[in-house]
Amino acid sequence: MMRRTDFPSDGQLEQLEQTWADPSGVYGWFMHVDHKSIGRRYLVTAFAFFLIGGVLAALMRLQLSRPDNTFLDPDLYNQIFSTHGTTMMFLFAVPVMQGLGIYFVPLMVGARSIAFPRLVAFSYWMLLFGGIFLYASFLLNAAPDVGWFSYPPLAESLYTPSKRADVWAQLITFTEVGSLAVAVSLITTTLKLRAPGMTLNRLPIFVWAQLVTSFMVLFAMPAVMLASTALILDRLVGTHFFDVEHAGDALLWQHLFWFFGHPEVYIIFIPGTGIVSTIISTFSQRRMFGYLAVVLSLVSTAFMGFGLWVHHMFATGLPQLGESFFTAASIIIAVPTGTQIFCWIATMWSGRVTVRIPMLWILGFFAIFVVGGLTGVMLAAVPLNTQVHDTFFVVAHFHYVLIGGAVFPLFAAFYYWYPKIVGRCLSDRIGASVFGLFFVGFNLTFFPMHVLGLHGMPRRVYTYPAAMGWGNLNLLASVGAAVMACAVLLFVVDAIRALVAGTVAADNPWNAGTLEWATTSPPPNSNFPRLPTVSGREPLWENPPNQPVVVGLRTDARDVLVTHVLDAEPDHRLLFPEPSVWPFLTAIAATILFIWSIFTPWGVVYGAIPVFVTMVGWFWPKSAQEGGTPLWPFAHRTLPRPNEAPAGGVI
């Protein structure tokens, strides 16, 4: 379909590339709106936070490697474990998955751009500033020390009079704003910017996973925003939402937090399954077996994910009948996940499988995630849950689920898509060592924690007495952590090496079937010189040689084809926004507001002024003479007309 001879003339191509280019230079760097540029920033930033969170984990493992250790005092230990959890959930896991979505969803649906590119740029700055804010607080000895769950009354000012709990609550605000905005952009991109012919029934499973996740973000995040805002109000202006002394309720927090917190696990894990489906399909050289079943599994997981939150609260003493419903829901959610696993096995069973580095990580995912899923079913049982809840058994369980279900697929994704993003390949030889070390190190670290939990070791303790007999297994876990650290270090070295010295990647090195491989590696500014159309789920495998392309879009303006939600029939054209520095400035203004409001409620009032000013700048309309969009809906709700070339040309 994308034969070289199909390309438009060099002049048109140049103009198209120019139109979609982000400005260069230092000032231009703050104006980027290209989803590939923002996506790369998301991935690099989130991975950097993964490394920092990993360093914190290593410090904890050092402290716990022997009983009665005094390497860290309890105050620092509590800051470290709280910051580790907060970092991994809010600054790594969610953003890195959204980063993959920002980079690949537009490419996979055959679009020129992500929807609302300035909003996505703004989200990135919020993530970055939120992360800097958290770690600046850490260096100022003001990092959160009440856990990533921040339970009141411990997080109330009576028991945490310092600013540490406020730092946590505002970090939540930063990352929530960012992830909500990205979710909206990904949903709109998926539903309205698909290539003609890509009906919902042909949507790549990775994109389905991102779509489902984004809807989960929309429904889950408001609960924690509400909760963290109420906590800030309790601390800042003396409301009593969670204050038991004044008719507040300590359990209310837990319901709100876990109504978000449990779906959060699936917000991290569902994109992981999308990666698994994509890579298994590619390396089995066949369409995903049971596409419909897999998609329905994703959707039903998302629905059920909202009905499980009480299993984080089984120890609080809720009525037994009520708990039983949540036990049943928590057990039943294993069915859609099991269905996906069986479909993956069937795909490999009936495909032509080659095992390359991404596939190694997927096989590792199978071994580890299945263990985590099975201990998850154990945790759904109330009686067993009350024994192992808040022990190292649970620490083991959720690291098997989250590292198994998200980090293993993520490493698979790094190896799979690195050639597309960078245009060069990671080393196969080093890749095998990275995988081997990580797999062994992971199991050495986390498997013993199951046993420690059963033998009574609670979570979040900064030390333990030698007489408890937990020393040996803890030492083993710490050794495993060192092995994992070596693996990650080796990966980083290889990733940096391959930037300049990796072998040059072909456009479609894995012979994959989805549209991101239909363009060059790395893709041009416009993604596709000619926008593709599709006639199957795996267009590169199934499109006939004479598959038409989209013509009639302007090359001198950011002209985008908008299609219908269900059948992706062309609907109208739309001009997309130009690069702008205003999202960056708005993010700075919002940062000032968020941080100021920790110290005084007036920060919200006066801090709103710069936010308002920057937003006016952001949305200031251009007249049609300046190249702006004429008033909606009177113009540009037209379909491409190849015979009617506007000034500047079309392709």
Added chain:
Amino acid sequence: MMSSGDAIQSVLTPAGTQASSIHHLWLLMLWVMTVVFILTLGSTAVALMRGTRRTRTGLATPSPRAMTWSVATAVTLTVCVLMGLLIASLWTGRATASLRADSAVAVNVTGHQWWWEIEYEDAVPSRRVRTANELHLPINRPVVIKVTSRDVIHSFWVPSLQGKRDLIPGYTTAIWLQADRPGRFRGQCAEFCGLQHAHMAVDVITESEHEFEGWLDTMRQPGRDPPGPAEQRGRDVFLHARCPGCHAIRGTEAAGQIAPDLTHIASRSTLGAGTLANTPDNLAAWIQDPQHAKPGNQMPPNPLPTEDVHAVVAYLDTLR
């Protein structure tokens, strides 16, 4: 790998009816999950072998119909296994939730940062017993433990006897348990409760009905009078230092209610909620600087002359 400590705070060495039922559920789950794990990973391995062989030798592709049936069967089996586990879970839940017995020992456990306040109920108020950090329970008799917290959320967990229950300020909830063998066990706070969450243990002694009643009788006595001049001096130092502001010793003017009751401190085996063994040396060190062994706890350092500290220790050591 696990040595001496494992028997006193382990899910796997139950010493009571409830912990035993949960242990049975654990064993059932463990075996079922092991089988499921082997089956899943086994099929993945076979799929991988067949898939790679097809790449090399062009093995025939299985019919989509056969594949669909296999996946459907696997899903159906999954549902059946899960339903079985759900029933087992509900069954165990019913067995462990309550005993509904009239003869139950009723104990109130209240969480504090970072120690346990323990009160044995009695119809006669004067016969109630108030102590801290050490729980005595009779064997073969139902016990109801009513839990709440005075400050933040804690969680009461003695794995040898029963699952954990959170101590939530503003709520009082009850758990039932019954010990079935005598022994010394250990519990530990399981909900993160701040700086010294790691040092909030409770010693649990299960003993015969007779020994238990004897212990209760001892606990009901006021603190004994100092037997000699050294202990006498110790009591005077205690009462004139700031100790009585927080601690109570029944039978003296010390009646503080915000820290552990010391009326029978010498009968307890640990100090600082399981932080140190209760020896005279440890007690002296604790009184002088409690921040050393348990940094951040709410007891201030007491810069008393060494001889005063030793006198106080001598006095407290008589409070059996």
